[in-house]
Amino acid sequence: xxxxxxxxxxxxxxxxxxxxxxxxxxxxxxxxxxxxxxxxxxxxxxxxxxxxxxxxxxxxxxxxxxxxxxxxxxxxxxxxxxxxxxxxxxxxxxxxxxxxxxxxxxxxxxxxxxxxxxxxxxxxxxxxxxxxxxxxxxxxxxxxxxxxxxxxxxxxxxxxxxxxxxxxxxxxxxxxxxxxxxxxxxxxxxxxxxxxxxxxxxxxxxxxxxxxxxxxxxxxxxxxxxxxxxxxxxxxxxxxxxxxx
Amino acid sequence: xxxxxxxxxxxxxxxxxxxxxxxxxxxxxxxxxxxxxxxxxxxxxxxxxxxxxxxxxxxxxxxxxxxxxxxxxxxxxxxxxxxxxxxxxxxxxxxxxxxxxxxxxxxxxxxxxxxxxxxxxxxxxxxxxxxxxxxxxxxxxxxxxxxxxxxxxxxxxxxxxxxxxxxxxxxxxxxxxxxxxxxxxxxxxxxxxxxxxxxxxxxxxxxxxxxxxxxxxxxxxxxxxxxxxxxxxxxxxxxxxxxxx
Numbered sequence: 387x388x389x390x391x392x393x394x395x396x397x398x399x400x401x402x403x404x405x406x407x408x409x410x411x412x413x414x415x416x417x418x419x420x421x422x423x424x425x426x427x428x429x430x431x432x433x434x435x436x437x438x439x440x441x442x443x444x445x446x447x448x449x450x451x452x453x454x455x456x457x458x459x460x461x462x463x464x465x466x467x468x469x470x471x472x473x474x475x476x477x478x479x480x481x482x483x484x485x486x487x488x489x490x491x492x493x494x495x496x497x498x499x500x501x502x503x504x505x506x507x508x509x510x511x512x513x514x515x516x517x518x519x520x521x522x523x524x525x526x527x528x529x530x531x532x533x534x535x536x537x538x539x540x541x542x543x544x545x546x547x548x549x550x551x552x553x554x555x556x557x558x559x560x561x562x563x564x565x566x567x568x569x570x571x572x573x574x575x576x577x578x579x580x581x582x583x584x585x586x587x588x589x590x591x592x593x594x595x596x597x598x599x600x601x602x603x604x605x606x607x608x609x610x611x612x613x614x615x616x617x618x619x620x621x622x623x624x625x626x627x628x629x630x631x
Numbered sequence: 632x633x634x635x636x637x638x639x640x641x642x643x644x645x646x647x648x649x650x651x652x653x654x655x656x657x658x659x660x661x662x663x664x665x666x667x668x669x670x671x672x673x674x675x676x677x678x679x680x681x682x683x684x685x686x687x688x689x690x691x692x693x694x695x696x697x698x699x700x701x702x703x704x705x706x707x708x709x710x711x712x713x714x715x716x717x718x719x720x721x722x723x724x725x726x727x728x729x730x731x732x733x734x735x736x737x738x739x740x741x742x743x744x745x746x747x748x749x750x751x752x753x754x755x756x757x758x759x760x761x762x763x764x765x766x767x768x769x770x771x772x773x774x775x776x777x778x779x780x781x782x783x784x785x786x787x788x789x790x791x792x793x794x795x796x797x798x799x800x801x802x803x804x805x806x807x808x809x810x811x812x813x814x815x816x817x818x819x820x821x822x823x824x825x826x827x828x829x830x831x832x833x834x835x836x837x838x839x840x841x842x843x844x845x846x847x848x849x850x851x852x853x854x855x856x857x858x859x860x861x862x863x864x865x866x867x868x869x870x871x872x873x874x875x876x
Binding site for chain 1: 654655657658659660683684685726767768769770773774775776780783784787790791794796821824825827828829830843844847850851852854856857860861863864867868870871872
């Protein structure tokens with residue numbers, strides 16, 4: 387396992403842009419790419435043509451159908467987006483994000499960075515799975531960075547943070563951070579019980595309420611032990627309530 | 632005169648790349664472009680098409696036949712190049728170069744940055760006119776930055792040097808952080824319901840479990856809205872369970 391963040395391209399459209407992203411990454415030494423549901427299928431010959439010397443990243447890219455699967459083994463997820471979207475999350479610069487990534491990876495944690503599709507960018511549902519948002523400090527009067535440029539700048543900041551830097555070690559005090567998959571399962575557990583209990587009401591508001599709740603879970607710095615406590619609480623409540631029937 | 636460095640594209644080939652460079656610059660607030668002997672003449676409709684919202688930079692771009700003319704009014708010139716070429720010049724990172732540019736421009740000096748043509752890069756004759764060389768710290772095993780990418784990264788570093796960039800902020804979206812009292816009440820609410828449901832078992836372990844749970848709540852960066860969501864979840868679960876009795 388290479389001690390690097392994973393760059394996840396979510397629903398990328400043009401094969402050319404996937405190839406260009408691979409080149410941008412490899413220019414700065416990043417090799418771990420994942421693709422969520424690429425529009426034109428996979429493998430994509432146009433991506434290969436554009437990647438040229440960085441084709442190895444495409445050969446080794448992991449492909450998944452959903453963003454949740456792509457980050458399942460990661461325990462810290464950044465989402466790159468131009469807009470804050472009114473979601474309550476920390477917003478960091480690429481520099482600060484890659485500084486944090488370096489620190490976390492030095493502690494053995496697994497970090498992912500999500501990049502949205504060319505036109506629309508990430509959906510709220512993707513962002514709900516992120517712990518923090520990366521916002522590139524562009525000219526407020528003219529913000530037109532494309533996918534490849536966002537990947538390039540973030541990869542550049544990774545290299546700035548890591549070259550000539552001695553990897554550090556830090557004790558986690560027995561508290562492993564929860565992986566995205568563990569948080570996802572916790573969110574699923576609560577969502578299904580709350581669904582049964584009629585929490586998501588009225589129906590028109592249900593999707594927004596579910597999104598808000600996913601956001602809460604992913605924003606919390608949950609450890610594995612925390613996740614077990616929350617599971618345990620809900621299990622015991624359910625058991626008690628079944629007993630009362 | 633805008634207090635900014637001039638970005639000089641030396642013998643650029645494709646109009647598209649000139650337009651893309653204008654966009655890259657303007658994304659980071661840079662507006663002063665000069666062109667030395669563009670291959671396809673000037674103006675170039677393909678440059679205009681690619682520049683879209685940054686077309687003003689092209690309208691105002693100064694055109695010269697030689698690099699010497701393009702930098703005639705400048706008193707410090709950086710040349711971007713992948714190779715040092717064995718010339719005895721200071722070689723700096725983009726970050727250090729833009730830091731120096733900011734200092735010099737603050738003293739009323741005029742700074743230019745040269746970017747070479749797409750394929751070949753700057754010639755030794757262009758570089759000979761530079762005071763220092765900018766070298767982007769790419770992966771030594773894979774250096775394939777194109778013109779637009781070099782312009783983008785250098786412009787990004789200019790913005791990092793000149794704009795007060797907040798390293799981290801919280802998108803609060805009307806979401807005030809919860810007070811300690813609100814978190815305390817939330818913890819009380821859960822504790823009392825879980826007590827009823829027999830969660831704190833066996834009794835000898837109950838104090839430790841309660842403490843652990845208090846710890847979880849207080850470690851979470853909860854907003855007031857989050858606290859309401861958690862209260863609401865528990866209230867609805869309780870209501871449902873009472874109904875089931």
